[in-house]
Amino acid sequence: MRKVHVLFILAIVSVLYLLIQFFFAKDVSQHKRQLYEVPNKPKKPYDATDIISELESHPADINTAHVSYTDIKLFVKLSKDHGLHLFVVDPVILGQVMSSNTSHEDCKYLCHSKLVTSFGVLSTGWKSQGFRLEDFKASGFDVISLASNDPRSNVIDSLTHKEIPSHYMFSRSRTHVIHVVVFHERSNSYLWHAPIKWSLNEVMVVGRSKVKLSDLTFGINAGAYDKFEVVKVFMDHLQLYAPRYPLVFLHQVPYSRFIECNHSRADSFHSNYGISSDPEAFKFKSNARKLLAVAKEILDQLGIRFWLSSGTCLGWYRQCDIIPYSKDVDIGIWIKDYKSNMISAFEMNALQLKHLFGKVEDSFELSFQQGGLKLDVFFFYTESDYMWNGGTQAKTGNKYKYIFPKFDLCWTELLDLKVRVPCQTESYIQANYGKNWIVPVKEWDWKKSPPNVRENGRWSTKEWDKVIQLYEINKNE
Numbered sequence: 001m002r003k004v005h006v007l008f009i010l011a012i013v014s015v016l017y018l019l020i021q022f023f024f025a026k027d028v029s030q031h032k033r034q035l036y037e038v039p040n041k042p043k044k045p046y047d048a049t050d051i052i053s054e055l056e057s058h059p060a061d062i063n064t065a066h067v068s069y070t071d072i073k074l075f076v077k078l079s080k081d082h083g084l085h086l087f088v089v090d091p092v093i094l095g096q097v098m099s100s101n102t103s104h105e106d107c108k109y110l111c112h113s114k115l116v117t118s119f120g121v122l123s124t125g126w127k128s129q130g131f132r133l134e135d136f137k138a139s140g141f142d143v144i145s146l147a148s149n150d151p152r153s154n155v156i157d158s159l160t161h162k163e164i165p166s167h168y169m170f171s172r173s174r175t176h177v178i179h180v181v182v183f184h185e186r187s188n189s190y191l192w193h194a195p196i197k198w199s200l201n202e203v204m205v206v207g208r209s210k211v212k213l214s215d216l217t218f219g220i221n222a223g224a225y226d227k228f229e230v231v232k233v234f235m236d237h238l239q240l241y242a243p244r245y246p247l248v249f250l251h252q253v254p255y256s257r258f259i260e261c262n263h264s265r266a267d268s269f270h271s272n273y274g275i276s277s278d279p280e281a282f283k284f285k286s287n288a289r290k291l292l293a294v295a296k297e298i299l300d301q302l303g304i305r306f307w308l309s310s311g312t313c314l315g316w317y318r319q320c321d322i323i324p325y326s327k328d329v330d331i332g333i334w335i336k337d338y339k340s341n342m343i344s345a346f347e348m349n350a351l352q353l354k355h356l357f358g359k360v361e362d363s364f365e366l367s368f369q370q371g372g373l374k375l376d377v378f379f380f381y382t383e384s385d386y387m388w389n390g391g392t393q394a395k396t397g398n399k400y401k402y403i404f405p406k407f408d409l410c411w412t413e414l415l416d417l418k419v420r421v422p423c424q425t426e427s428y429i430q431a432n433y434g435k436n437w438i439v440p441v442k443e444w445d446w447k448k449s450p451p452n453v454r455e456n457g458r459w460s461t462k463e464w465d466k467v468i469q470l471y472e473i474n475k476n477e
Helices: 002-036 048-056 067-081 091-098 123-128 133-138 151-156 246-255 263-273 279-302 310-319 342-348 425-433 461-467
Strands: 116-122 142-149 163-171 177-186 190-193 203-206 209-212 222-226 230-235 238-243 328-334 352-359 362-370 373-382 387-392 398-404 409-414 417-422 453-458 468-470
Touching: 067 133, 067 163, 067 177, 067 238, 091 238, 091 246, 116 123, 123 177, 133 142, 142 203, 151 177, 163 203, 222 246, 238 246, 263 310, 279 328, 279 342, 279 373, 279 417, 310 328, 310 409, 310 417, 310 425, 342 352, 342 362, 352 387, 352 461, 362 387, 398 425, 417 425, 461 468
Parallel strands: 116 177, 328 373
Antiparallel strands: 142 163, 163 177, 177 190, 190 222, 203 209, 230 238, 352 362, 352 468, 362 373, 373 387, 387 398, 398 453, 409 417
16 A cells, blocks of 8 residues: 555656656746847837847848849948948838848848938038049949038028038949938037929939939938937948937938928018017027927927927018017927826926916916016817817906918927927918918907907806916016
C-alpha cells in the first residue's frame, strides 16, 4: 500500500515538473521574441533612430535595379561631398519609419513607387557650402533651380526684392525626381519654405522626367513648421538625416499652409491713413505682442488651436500690424478644442479672468486681463453650412450670434510670432466688417455694427449666475 502511495506521489511530482518546464520554456521563448521583434505600436513621439537601427540590424542586399535607390545613392554621395546635411521629409518614407511592419524587405525605405522623393535642407547649410550644381550635372542629373522673393526683406522694405533659393528638382531617369525643399528660419522661432509658382497641373520638364505641382508634397503653398532636430539615421544602408520625431513632423505637413501678409496693401493703407506716432500706440503694440505671446505659449502647451479674430485679424490683414486704438487682443478657438483646465492655465500665468459668458454648449466666451490690456477669447461653433460665435450683453442677458462662412486655418506671422488666421481671410473679414473694411472705424458697437450679428434670444434669469460671470480685476497684480 505504501509503495502505491509513493508511486502516486512521484507521478504527481513528475507532472508538476513537466508543467513547470513547459511554462518556463514558453516564457523564455516569448521573452526571446520580444528582444528581436519591433514593437507593434511605436512610442509617441517616436525617435526615428530607434526603429531604423533595429531594422538595419538585419541587413539585406539592395537591388540596385531600383531607379529611385540608384538615383538617391548617387545624389546623397554628391551632397556629402559638398558637406550638405540633407534630411528626409518625404511622407511616404517617414511613414515607413513609423510603420509597424517588421519585415526586412529589400530596399524598405527608398524604393517606393512615387515619382517624387522629397528631401529638405536648411538655407544656412545650403549657402555656407559653395554648392555647385555643375557637379550634379556632370554626374548625369538634370537640374531645375527655383528662387523666391525673401519675405523677410519685404517686412523691412516692401520695395526690396531679395531673391533666395527655394526649391530644386534633380532627375537622371524618366521615372524619378528628387525634390529638395529649402527651409528658411524666420523670427528665430520657426522654419518656412516658399511656394512654387506653377499652376496646379502645369507640366515641368526635368530632363527626361515630367512633374506637375500636384505631384509634389511641398510647394503647392508656402509652408511653416516648428523647428525640429535632425538626427543621423541609416536607411537601406545609406547614411541619411531625418527629423528625430517623424510623427510630430508628419502631423504638421497637412496643416502647414502659410499666408504672407500683403505688405503692398499695408503700404497703401498707411499712405492713405498714416502711421500712428503716438507713444501710447507704441506702448499698446508692445504690450499686445507680449500678451499674444503668453497666450500662444499657454495654448500651444495645452494643444489648443487658436487664430487671430475680430480686430486683431483685421489689423493683420489690412495693415500687417495691430490696430493701435483697438485696446484689446482677439482670438478664436473651436469649441471642440476647449479644455476645462484652460482658465486655470491662464490664471497661473498672471492672466486674470475678467468675464465668462454663456456655457460650453452655447455662446461660450472668455475674457482675460493683464495689466490694462484685455484678451478676448471667442469660441466658434460649426453648423452644416456656416460657423458662428456668440455674444452676451451682461445688463440684459440678451444673446447675439455672429455668422461666418466656413473657413480653414493657415499660418502667418504677426509681430514676429507664428500664429494662425482663417485661410479665407477676406471673406472672414468681410463678414465681420463689411465690404468697406479697408476704411478705419473708431466708433464700434459690438451689438449693432457688425453686418454678421444676429439677435439670438435671451438667457433665462435663472441661468444668469452661471452664464454671466463678471470678476473684479486687481490692477496692481
